[in-house]
Amino acid sequence: MSKAATTKTARKPTTAEGACVCGAVRFEIDVPAVWAWHDHGATTRHAHGAAYATYVGTWRSRLRVTEGEDNLSRYENAETRTARSFCTTCGTPVFYERPRAPKMVNIPRALFASRTGREPRYHLNLTESADWEYRGEPLGPLKGFPGVQWERPKRKKPREPGGML
Numbered sequence: 001m002s003k004a005a006t007t008k009t010a011r012k013p014t015t016a017e018g019a020c021v022c023g024a025v026r027f028e029i030d031v032p033a034v035w036a037w038h039d040h041g042a043t044t045r046h047a048h049g050a051a052y053a054t055y056v057g058t059w060r061s062r063l064r065v066t067e068g069e070d071n072l073s074r075y076e077n078a079e080t081r082t083a084r085s086f087c088t089t090c091g092t093p094v095f096y097e098r099p100r101a102p103k104m105v106n107i108p109r110a111l112f113a114s115r116t117g118r119e120p121r122y123h124l125n126l127t128e129s130a131d132w133e134y135r136g137e138p139l140g141p142l143k144g145f146p147g148v149q150w151e152r153p154k155r156k157k158p159r160e161p162g163g164m165l
């Protein structure tokens with residue numbers, strides 16, 4: 001931690017910066033963000049190629065693309081009336097816009113290296129979540145594979161005593 005950050009006069013950061021994987025697209029938002037949430041919906045799962053995505057929502061007016069705006073490609077889904085922008089070089093999902101909140105832009109939380117002023121405490125679209133999504137089941141080390149944790153298969157119920165007859 002820098003000396004300035006430990007003094008009483010240090011100010012909290014007023015912006016949080018983010019970037020795509022290759023760094024061609026860079027942006028910043030004013031903090032704190034409006035909210036942060038986990039989206040377990042099917043289209044987000046598909047778009048991210050992941051079990052779910054965690055977003056930080058910001059007012060459009062508090063978002064600035066500082067580099068690489070021309071490097072963003074935008075996909076508009078006519079059915080859901082949502083728009084997803086991604087980096088044309090590395091494919092990182094960058095912005096997600098929904099008709100429900102037209103003045104808001106959602107940004108994957110993972111694109112920010114620093115805090116955004118909001119913890120992701122909300123879970124949306126849980127009814128659409130994948131049955132293979134990790135839900136905190138107990139894990140144990142996998143013998144012979146250091147660093148790998150796994151969920152032991154559930155034991156089958158023993159047969160009814162009369163079932164053998």
Ligand SMILES: [Zn+2]
Pocket residue numbers: 020021022023024025087088089090091092
């Ligand atoms: Zn990129």
